[in-house]
Amino acid sequence: MNPRPKLLISKLDAERLERLLDSLPREAPGRRELEEELDRAEVVDSHQIPPTVVTMSSTVRFKVASSTEEFRLRLVYPKDLDPAGGTISVLAPVGSALLGLREGDEIDWPKPNGETQRVRIEEVLYQPERAGEFHR
Numbered sequence: 001m002n003p004r005p006k007l008l009i010s011k012l013d014a015e016r017l018e019r020l021l022d023s024l025p026r027e028a029p030g031r032r033e034l035e036e037e038l039d040r041a042e043v044v045d046s047h048q049i050p051p052t053v054v055t056m057s058s059t060v061r062f063k064v065a066s067s068t069e070e071f072r073l074r075l076v077y078p079k080d081l082d083p084a085g086g087t088i089s090v091l092a093p094v095g096s097a098l099l100g101l102r103e104g105d106e107i108d109w110p111k112p113n114g115e116t117q118r119v120r121i122e123e124v125l126y127q128p129e130r131a132g133e134f135h136r
Contacts (some may be wrong), residue, residue, distance in 0.1 A: 004107060007041035007100030010129065013056045014043045017090065020077060030091030037096045051130040052103040056090065059126040060098060065106070065118035072125065075099060094119075 009017075017038060024031050054060050059074045073088040075098055081089050088095040097109045101121050108116040128134075 004040070005101060005105040007037060008049065008053050008102070009038070009041040009043050009100045010046040010049050010055055011043055012046050012134070013099075014038060014041070016056070016077070020090075028091070030089070030093065030096060033093055034091060034096040034099075037099055041100050046129050046134045049127075049129045050102070051127055052124055053127070054098050054101050054121065054124055055127055055129055056099070057126075057128045057133075058124055060121060061123045061125055062098070062119050062121050065120055070122070073098075074126075 017034065021031060021035060021038075049055060054075060056075055056077065059072060061070065061072045063070045072086070073094075074086060075090060075095055076082075076087045078089045078091055081087050088098070090096055090099060093109060097107055097119075098121070101107065103121050103123055106118055106120045108118055111117055124130075
């Protein structure tokens with residue numbers, strides 16, 4: 001596996017995610033992975049988040065490197081998950097892996113069968129901070 005890219009998270013997202021983690025049982029699916037991502041992230045004021053960073057409520061376009069498969073998903077809190085699609089929970093392995101990445105970053109993450117796949121962040125299509133939404 002390649003080294004993981006640096007993560008940048010807004011103070012607002014970090015505080016809300018910590019509250020989410022505090023509300024979950026110790027063995028909740030996705031909890032450990034999200035804790036690990038938060039532990040390695042640099043936390044900055046929302047006004048300091050570059051427009052190319054994936055934050056909570058961002059819509060991101062990313063590709064699986066081994067195929068032509070491309071996805072567009074909005075990173076959400078579990079309560080905001082849309083069962084019709086188009087969203088991904090921050091507690092899902094892909095969701096916690098996307099948080100804090102920048103356009104152009106590539107990461108390896110495990111597939112259900114134990115293999116890994118390489119994913120590249122192509123574009124942050126929408127980001128609340130870029131839109132001036134600092135108190136969402």
